[in-house]
Amino acid sequence: MADARTYPKPVVRLLDPDTLGVLSEEEADRGEEDGLEGNQQYRDLRCMSWAQVKAALRQEAKLIDRLAAAADLDQEAELIEEEREAAYFQEDDLWGLDVGVISATVALSALGATPVSSCNAGGFGGHHVAAFPYVAFFLPRSAAAEVLAIAEEANVGLDVIEAGVARLYGGTDLDLHRFAQLALNRHDAEG
Numbered sequence: 001m002a003d004a005r006t007y008p009k010p011v012v013r014l015l016d017p018d019t020l021g022v023l024s025e026e027e028a029d030r031g032e033e034d035g036l037e038g039n040q041q042y043r044d045l046r047c048m049s050w051a052q053v054k055a056a057l058r059q060e061a062k063l064i065d066r067l068a069a070a071a072d073l074d075q076e077a078e079l080i081e082e083e084r085e086a087a088y089f090q091e092d093d094l095w096g097l098d099v100g101v102i103s104a105t106v107a108l109s110a111l112g113a114t115p116v117s118s119c120n121a122g123g124f125g126g127h128h129v130a131a132f133p134y135v136a137f138f139l140p141r142s143a144a145a146e147v148l149a150i151a152e153e154a155n156v157g158l159d160v161i162e163a164g165v166a167r168l169y170g171g172t173d174l175d176l177h178r179f180a181q182l183a184l185n186r187h188d189a190e191g
Contacts, residue, residue: 004172005123007132011157011171015148021164023114023138037116037136037165043095048109053184056094056106060177063099067124077125098133099124100173103180105135108168111147111183113137116165123173133176134169136161150186154179 027036028044036042063080070076080099087093094102100120108115115137119130139147147166151158156179157169170176 004174006172007121007170009132009157009169009171011155011169013148013151013158015144015151015158015160015166017141017144019160019164020139020141020144020166028114031116037163042116043090045095045105045109045115048106050110050184050187052091053103053107053110053180053187055091056103057177057180057184059094060099060102064124064174064177067099073125081126098128100133101135101176104168104176105137107180107183108135108137108139108147110187111150112143113139113147113166120173132169132171133173134167135176136165136167138164139166146186150179150183154182 028046030036031042032044066080067073067076077099084093084096090096095105097105097118098120100123101118105115105118115135118133118135119128120133121130122128123133147168148158151168154175155171156175157167157171159167159169161167168176168179170179
């Protein structure tokens, strides 16, 4: 895989399960029509499977390598985006997610979270708003210990932001991909 750009955000893990917000089924269902937590492009990615995590990791790794080999990163990113826009199924457009956060978003869903927003901070081309790659999500308290353990193993940041939304973030472009791989490895080992 490609070399990773680094970001100045210090990696800390502060996750108090008592501060986690609760998202009702009704709010999540309405999210695709009305947006969720300020994300007007929200897609309901609840209940992703571990098979989808494995596929997302494989597809994302190919895109990362393709972008790393590109002579013009922004041009290649634009070409990939055009290819994804032509996809018919959500799986084929990788759920509209940015390269660098795809597999982590899917893994968080498989772990029981409800992803609400994400950004790769532009590490894989294009203009992005975030200063570092992240995935924001609602997390059931029952899944907090497992997500925290994987975040520690992956050496990625994990905290709680507004409205009790958890945020997983990386100090490099590849950190969240590594988180997803470790989550899959842990799941497979528990078999």
